[in-house]
Amino acid sequence: MPRQRSNNKSNIEIVAIAASAGGVTAIRKVLSGLPADFPAPILCLQHLNPSETNVLAQVLQLQTNLTVRWAHEREELTAGVVYVCPPGHYFVVHANGTVSLAPQATKHGWVHGVNHFFESVAQSYADRAVVVVMTGTGKGGAEGVRAVSQQNGIVLAQDKASSVAYGMPEAAIATGCVDRVLPREAIASLLVSLVCEGNPLSNELVSKTSSLLIAGLPISPTFQDALENVLDRAIAIHRTDMGYIHLLDRQTCTLALAVQRGFDVGLVDELQTVSITEYSPCIMALRAGETVIVEDVKVDPRFTPHRAIAAAAGYRAAQSTPLASRTGTLLGVLSTHFRQPRKFVPWEMKLLDMHARYAGDLIELFQAKKVG
Structure with a gap:
């Protein structure tokens, strides 16, 4: 069915997603629930092995109407496009609407990379950003979500029940800066409400998205x-x-x-x-x-x-x-x-x-x- 448009105008101009273990399936779930005319660029930072040939962009494209492709240095971000970060790099987002690719050079490059990614989003977009911390091991992104929250951006985290690994979401939640903790099945609908329809992050919205949980039977x-x-x-x-x-x-x-x-x-x-x-x-x-x-x-x-x-x-x-x-x-x-x-x-x-x-x-x- 065609999506009904709201008269509200959203101020959200970017969505940033980070994930590690179990993230490919989780990100696919989110993207599959978004319309082709999603009015903001989506940046996906998934922990990848730099030594292996990777087809993540092609895999994500299979179940979404959005355009998915690998990101390139200094390219201008476009609404409705999903940008996938190449292995061994992290995003640095600039206020002029472009993105750079920085190498993860240290042993803990992934953790620092997620934080730097979110921090650059906070500096460049402030309250016009939504960041999503999804399933993954470790504590990558915890410092970054603090920066986003300080700039009045919106921070979402995947819940424990739907996560393959809970390290990243748990670390983000522990900062006290996460606005909503959601099952992966509910994240897309909340993004549509916030970004496409311009709805505020309200208690009524939480009750609506929570009703999307699988009823009756617990499913891993x-x-x-x-x-x-x-x-x-x-x-x-x-x-x-x-x-x-x-x-x-x-x-x-x-x-x-x-x-x-x-x-x-x-x-x-x-x-x-x-x-x-x-x-x-x-x-x-x-x-x-x-x-x-x-x-x-x-x-x-x-x-x-x-x-x-x-x-x-x-x-x-x-x-x-x-x-x-x-x-x-x-x-x-x-x-x-x-x-x-x-x-x-x-x-x-x-x-x-x-x-x-x-x-x-x-x-x-x-x-x-x-x-x-």
Whole structure:
């Protein structure tokens, strides 16, 4: 759906992100939730091994509509472009809207590099900057966030539950200069609110973004990454850009949203939990133990209660496939959605069925590890 623009004008002119261990997936999660017309440049400093050929920019480009590329010395920053710092360097941002690449020359060059990066952002952009400290080991960025805070810039940090390594966010939070601690799933929506819509950093906004947390079932970052890969493959099989996976919470008799693609932030609350007493395609698939297909939501009588949601989300057809263990235990539902009425050919449904069996094995494996 096209993003609704606010009449408020944001003063934010730059977003700076730093991450280390687990950062590639975390940054991808943030970028995938930002619109192509994001009105500020985004600088990403990810800890990389200088001795290896790196394809980070290409990897980040896979799941975002923004332009992602490696940064170059003294280039002028452009809104809507994601700049990736080359290995062995850190960013130095200048007040004239350009960026330099400084070498990380010392043993502790990464830690100092993050601090210098954030400090240069603070000096050049002051209260027109947002910095984000994401998953990573060590204490890189702690001194830098102090400088940003002193200049009235906004500091965000990833929370512990969604971080692979909590060293960097924890060190930043310990300074007392972090404005919001968020799961990685909520960071993009907050950036949209601050930068695209010009909303203030208010308590009401915190309650809104906090509602984007996965409902019902605790999911580790590694498990969520695996589920996202499963969903991406299913979406590719059906040549669409919308879908989600719900996991079955047997204690509450509900389906809890685990991952989604293509749905506007404002609709995520509608998808968070689905009771097994409801009459929806995903519940029908769960009850029947087989795929349920709605070729056109506007004419299928079974979909009448959900037409308003479908119209708001912008889809006309949907399918839901149950996910089960090898012993037949129901684990969840995988759904894909389509912007136009859609008929399904046998080969793609057979391929999806094979993929659903793989997904069931994967979910069972992760749930067994949790029990063990």
